[in-house]
Amino acid sequence: MKVAIYTLGCKVNQYETQAMESALREKGHEIVDFSAQADAYIVNTCSVTAVSDQKSRQIIHRVQKQRPGAVVAVCGCYPQTHAEDVRALGVDLVAGTGDRMGFLELLEKTAAEKRYIESIDESFERRVFEVLPAGGQSRRTRAMLKVEDGCVNFCTYCIIPYARGPVRSAPLETVQKQAAQLKAEGYREIVVTGIEISSWGRDLKNGQTLIDLLEGISSAAPGVRIRLGSLEPRTITEEFCHRAAAIPELCPQFHLSLQSGCDETLRRMNRRYDTARYLESVELLNRFFRRPAITTDLITGFPEETEEEFDRTLEFIRRCAFAQMHIFPYSIRPGTPAAGMRQNPKSVKEERAHRAAAEAEEMHEAYLKGCVGEVYPVLFEQPRDGAFSGHAPNYMEVLVSGGEELHNVIKNVRILRADGQALWGEILEETE
Numbered sequence: 001m002k003v004a005i006y007t008l009g010c011k012v013n014q015y016e017t018q019a020m021e022s023a024l025r026e027k028g029h030e031i032v033d034f035s036a037q038a039d040a041y042i043v044n045t046c047s048v049t050a051v052s053d054q055k056s057r058q059i060i061h062r063v064q065k066q067r068p069g070a071v072v073a074v075c076g077c078y079p080q081t082h083a084e085d086v087r088a089l090g091v092d093l094v095a096g097t098g099d100r101m102g103f104l105e106l107l108e109k110t111a112a113e114k115r116y117i118e119s120i121d122e123s124f125e126r127r128v129f130e131v132l133p134a135g136g137q138s139r140r141t142r143a144m145l146k147v148e149d150g151c152v153n154f155c156t157y158c159i160i161p162y163a164r165g166p167v168r169s170a171p172l173e174t175v176q177k178q179a180a181q182l183k184a185e186g187y188r189e190i191v192v193t194g195i196e197i198s199s200w201g202r203d204l205k206n207g208q209t210l211i212d213l214l215e216g217i218s219s220a221a222p223g224v225r226i227r228l229g230s231l232e233p234r235t236i237t238e239e240f241c242h243r244a245a246a247i248p249e250l251c252p253q254f255h256l257s258l259q260s261g262c263d264e265t266l267r268r269m270n271r272r273y274d275t276a277r278y279l280e281s282v283e284l285l286n287r288f289f290r291r292p293a294i295t296t297d298l299i300t301g302f303p304e305e306t307e308e309e310f311d312r313t314l315e316f317i318r319r320c321a322f323a324q325m326h327i328f329p330y331s332i333r334p335g336t337p338a339a340g341m342r343q344n345p346k347s348v349k350e351e352r353a354h355r356a357a358a359e360a361e362e363m364h365e366a367y368l369k370g371c372v373g374e375v376y377p378v379l380f381e382q383p384r385d386g387a388f389s390g391h392a393p394n395y396m397e398v399l400v401s402g403g404e405e406l407h408n409v410i411k412n413v414r415i416l417r418a419d420g421q422a423l424w425g426e427i428l429e430e431t432e
């Protein structure tokens, strides 16, 4: 049958979609674009905010209206946390975030037997990591590799622990086998992905931690760049940095989730660090890596956040000198502890987001300017604006003059200038 998948949300959801696509092809089905005519449509949903739920419903309604005869299947975090709401939408198959391969068998069953099927497990009862086929989407030079699922941090604004269950780690040998496979398939970069990768190894109870995993990937796929997904500050210790700096393939870009630069607000968020511990992580990374790109997430207007607290946050982010920031006005998530706290007005959340964005833009430009004159091995991906675009290890975009011959090739580039969002450079010499 012809199957089309629409994916909302995070890298893990995108990873699971590409895994479902390759498994469906293995089964002899054809993957078509979501706008094309298909026998079955899968909506792989997100539920990180109430807005994500709404977007998920919009896509479901749209496909139900446009493709009346086709099978409509819904999976992911929305049904996992809001089964009743999804059940009421009148789709053909409903499943959660567990057992993605089992979900595909149910899809075939629903299509063959033309009857409603629902399969949503209790996420907190999960104990085993579901190993899925690794890969990247076509033409992509980098592949995501999911190494962990679940989270038990219970930040007060977050529903993910309920959607994804406890921490489950992929065994080191499995990850190494998949990394070697990705190298053999020609990928030049592996993005280590998960719901909370800082917890990798926690459930394996063999003393292994994230740094053991990274060293393992490096030995299994030598020469393939390793890029890290989002990290918790507790991961960044002297020992971690010492060993990480010795991994030649590790890209010095660290997405260290901050959320607030004020200790009182961090306490209300139930984040597992304070600003002193966060700053220690930033200083360690700057000590062990040459001009690392430290990037982060920030929530503005969190419940009960005062103007003074926010001023402290602005001052703190300046001290961290982030290369890039993702800024989110707080979005209430019913069912989380933060939803029960005294809310800040929408205008306050957005006004603070604007002020933080202005700081972030200044820091980003300063970081880009600091790249001028540097030489980076750039992994080239695609044409853009009459030039050819790629990414340096610090994940800054680099443009050079050149064509398709550069696709999926790594070249040394001297950075000549920075303009706003990207760097422009000249290729030095063959590096392959």
Ligand code: SF4
Residues within 6 Å of the ligand: 151, 152, 153, 154, 155, 158, 159, 160, 161, 195, 196
């Ligand atoms: S660390 Fe916090 S924000 Fe991140 S997934 Fe876990 S509970 Fe959610």
